[in-house]
């Protein structure tokens with residue numbers, strides 16, 4: 640890496656490295672003029688379009704809502720693009736590890752509620768975040784310590800064509816963007832991302848918090864290839880994924896999988912399912928039958944994947960979706 644500047648824009652003095660990703664290194668920094676502590680993201684200027692500049696443009700359109708980081712400055716400093724952001728606290732990944740790899744149901748619901756509202760806001764502004772994962776959710780500091788912030792808009796995309804005022808067309812054949820562990824199945828399959836993909840990633844993340852794992856992750860965090868993860872994800876049954884957690888998560892997962900490419904999600908429905916978990920007794924967690932795997936990849940013409948036959952039973956309801964019921968009862 641090139642020599643890192645001592646100061647950026649004459650006023651932001653660089654401190655320690657607080658994080659890094661594939662494009663940039665994030666430093667804590669101190670604004671010597673107003674004594675403010677900030678986060679400063681440095682990306683080396685290269686030929687391809689700047690991810691940090693892209694992130695800055697998106698944040699400028701989104702900022703103003705709780706859960707979206709404020710931008711304080713963007714510009715060039717020697718051979719770097721520099722983005723100055725409000726300083727945030729630990730990531731959900733760090734908190735999860737510090738908490739012994741388990742969050743309580745109440746905590747998961749609270750985080751889920753906040754992130755769902757924030758994603759709805761991002762989607763209303765015609766964007767798909769594209770990389771929802773625990774490392775990209777930071778808690779605020781001080782009086783915002785209970786507020787979850789979504790960060791890293793480096794691969795965020797607009798799904799709206801401003802010229803034609805249309806949803807971007809269904810498109811197939813892209814490479815996987817985002818992080819394989821939490822990517823939607825359609826993302827693995829190269830389908831143009833939409834709202835549904837952010838919601839599917841959010842659901843995997845919430846389930847991961849409750850379980851401490853997902854069927855396609857190894858216990859020793861071995862780095863598996865995207866194709867191995869896809870194979871395992873596509874073969875996993877709902878029972879594998881949602882074992883021992885409230886049945887509402889089964890409904891949420893099935894709902895996110897069933898969304899069509901350009902369909903507007905019903906966020907209120909998802910909020911109410913999350914809230915229903917509060918009243919769920921633990922006995923209900925296991926009372927479902929699932930025939931899996933529950934997913935079939937899209938066809939060669941770029942048709943979206945579809946739910947395979949499955950049956951879900953719980954104490955109160957019997958829900959059929961093309962059901963041919965054989966399977967195991969838990």
Ligand SMILES: Nc1ncnc2c1ncn2[C@@H]1O[C@H](COP(=O)(O)OP(=O)(O)OP(=O)(O)O)[C@@H](O)[C@H]1O
Pocket residue numbers: 657658659660661662663664665678708724725726727728730774775777790791792793
């Ligand atoms: N505003 C902030 N306040 C505090 N820490 C931050 C802030 N922004 C980023 N970080 C830290 O820096 C890390 C890397 O940031 P970020 O994910 O934005 O970088 P990236 O290069 O775009 O990553 P990726 O490779 O995932 O796209 C985060 O996981 C987080 O720990």
